[in-house]
Amino acid sequence: MSPSPRDGRFSLTTRAKALLGVGRSAEGIECMSDAVDMFFAMDEHYEAADVLSQLGTAHLRLGHPAAARDCWLRSVHLLTDLAHPDAADVRAKLAAMVSG
Secondary structure, three states: OOOOOHOOOHHHHHHHHHHHHHHOOOOOOOHHHHHHHHHHOOOHHHHHHHHHHHHHHHHHOOOOOOHHHHHHHHHHHHHHHOOOOOHHHHHHHHHHHHHO
């Protein structure tokens, strides 16, 4: 019996965080982007939005504000469509970026 893609669906996100934590930024960003794509392919829009928010934070910490903004905008649109309360947190990140 082969494992289901759902069995490891959070592995990419965990690996991305580990890579970012040890300074392997390009690999971490790529892995997190792959996780977003995977969650969209699995029709898990909340998970995609959550990872997009994390990806935006990673981009901002790495000095890529335009990429951070793009990720956060995608995340807030998904969360708003889902009527999820986390949309407010992502909106706050966007607002802080504009005022900061």
